[in-house]
Amino acid sequence: MSSASVRRATVGLGKALREWQVRLGLATTVVVLLFALVGPWLTPQDPQALLGGIYGAPQRDALLGYDYIGHDVVSRVLAGGASLVWMSLATAGIALVVGTALGLVAGYSRRVLDPVIVWWADVLLAFPNLILVLLVVSMLGREPWLIVLVASVAFIPGVVRLVRGLTVGLASREFVEAAEMLGFARWRILVGEILPNLLTPLLVHLGTMLSWAVGILSGLSYLGYGIAPPAADWGLMVNENSMGLQIQPWAVLVPVLLIALLALGTNLLAEGVGRLAARIEDR
């Protein structure tokens, strides 16, 4: 038999990299991530030390000048990304894992658990994300892990909705019925048969959630509910230095640019992977 006609229909990394959106998104995201994660070790000055004049202009040992109380802006930019990056990743990651688990169970059980999970998800979904986070943080304090947890709770309903919908469709597909007839355990059907078919849409959703998380978390710090000064943080820097925008714009513009690039990069990446997957599944 001449059956080993290999026509791969799966999304390969090589195929993904030929898409310009994926390339641009991946490059932007990786550059900003590297900058934020490696930055804290490369600071030329102590980011919390008061070294120069208030809104001091750029000079040779402070290329981006000084901020509202005389911190070196270069050092604060280098040090201020790590918190945003780990918090965004953790937020999106937790929401993804918890939301997927709940969505799978809801979509497959269809009887008892489904209405309960969906009802809770809808209630949370109806509540504006930012307000929910602000409410909890203003009551319980601004611990980074608490912010991450609450922000991820705000994202979980979206994941549940997505996963539940796809699971309902997949659960009636014949290959799932075949597994049921063979008598595979329920968790095995969820993890072994259904979950692998969700990976592409989940990857896309993860990218989207990352850019939302970047928006919410930097917004929180800007409003003063995030990382507490004197620690360096991009969102916080925008808040601290907005008064001096006309005298010393760099202390605001550079963190804003980096936040925007991170959000844009993750968004492009998600969009590109999504389009690619849709085109491949169309064939």
Next chain:
Amino acid sequence: MSALPSRDPVTAKAVLRVEGLRVELRDGSDVVSDIHFSVAAGEVVGLVGESGSGKTTIASALLAHARAGARIVGGSVWIDGTDLLALPAAELARWRGRRVSYVPQDPAMALSPVLRIGTQLHETLVVHEPALVRAARADRIAQTLRDVGLPSDDAFLRRFPHELSGGQQQRVLLALAFMLRPTLIVLDEPTTALDVTTQAKILETISALCRSHGVAAVYVSHDLAVVRHLADRVIVLYAGRIVEAASRDALFDAPAHPYSEGLLGAIPDVALRTSLRPIPGLAPAPQARPQGCAFAPRCRQRSTTCTERAPALSPSGDGQQVACWHPLTRRGAGRAVAAAVPTPVRDAVPALLEVDGIDAAYGPRQVLFGVSFSLQAGECLALVGESGSGKTTLARALAGLGDHAQGQVRYEGQDLPLNARERDAALRRQIQYVFQNPYRALNPRKTVGRIIGDAVHHFFDVDRAEGLRRAVLALQRVALPPETLALYPGDLSGGERQRVAIARALICEPRVLICDEVTSALDVSVQATVLELLGQLQREGLAILFVTHNLGVVRAVADRIVVLREGRIVEAGAADAVLDRPANLYTRTLVHDSPSLLRASRAPPQPLRAAS
């Protein structure tokens, strides 16, 4: 080749002339190439081929359309002396529908679900004949509806497509196609989605309309038996080329191309149990066609010439054209193999599976009413019925997906629950099910190795090496190479996927195999391979419950038949007895309406041999 029009007397009054048509994919490989043929007024030409042969590509090219990703790059399509491919877009839009119209495959997808039937009919007239006043339009619509055998009253026109049966929907599409009195009508497998009885009536209507209005028709189909009933001439396609063009009788009595002969030999027939001969191998993809004749790798009589140079379409005998270096000449060559194969006689053995009074309902709608039958070890029982007869519900209940069913089933004397979760492992292992659609039955994200391996390790306590050995063995039984283990279902053709699904069932070492229309999504040459495999498994002692609507397939594989109609058994008995002398009126209609290659040439149905 270009001398073709002057040579063939028929083309003198040809209304359609296709010359040198070529359609390419983006990568430059051709889907079809070198297509030359013509159709005269009132003539029906059958365009026949398996999936991937390019028949639908040609059909849409006749309307100067190519599907996304493909492009018409050469040739001409002359209709009434005008080359459609050279027309500007606005002019082309006027020609489509008016001079050349199209009847698609799936009527449910072709009608807009939100518009009333009358609106859709009026729309066509408003666009193409704006001069007609409303009353004249209504007259024309009423007349056309009568022509296609539909009621023409207002109540009917006010209906939505979902309120019609599949056959009625297809008639509405026929009305849309015939209403403007086109010169040419292109029918793309218009009856594949319909039941045989409906199909037979629609075919009659099409035939009558073409004859009475003098409309030329191109009928695209994979079903040779249907084409035999309808067409005056037949064009056989293989790998994007015409391999044979002949009058109907010439083609069916004396096919000249080995592929045509192979196709005829692979089709199971309702009139007579024949031994099916599958065509070995698979049709090549457009990018992977071999040098020389594309059919050579699968051909029994290839020579070195065949693998070096592609044969051109040239005349052979009276009006017949064939593209082959070694055309068959013996008259009746195609049918020589259609010798009856005796039905194996089997001793009465105790029933393996006893079904006693199964009822099933979806909400208030009951689909099964106290159905009872039994299945013996080593026999093949066909469960026959049209769509809506409840046959799939019944098969699923036996397989353990019986959420909607109630009733008693005994397997080897013990109670068999209708829900797989309530069965013990031995029962789940011994009763296996193969789904209708191989494209949905395998997890697209698991390799074949994991799909089969998971089943082995689930039922047998074996180590990895033994599991792998059994998986390779199971693939061998369904004639797939061990390399298949590393592939994903997306890498396989439909027939290969179905064989993987069968391998997954076989590796569980079942005693009962329930097959739900397992060949309906497959090409005939592949279907023959799968049926042959099932026959062999049955001889090895497997009991098979074969669910199908295709009586030809039933004749080829079944020992006994149970005929189901609207949830009740209307007839049951030995396969040959029921098919030769159906006692029930419904069964008789089914048998009569099933298209047959053999019966078309021999007069009315008659008992072919004594009861077995």
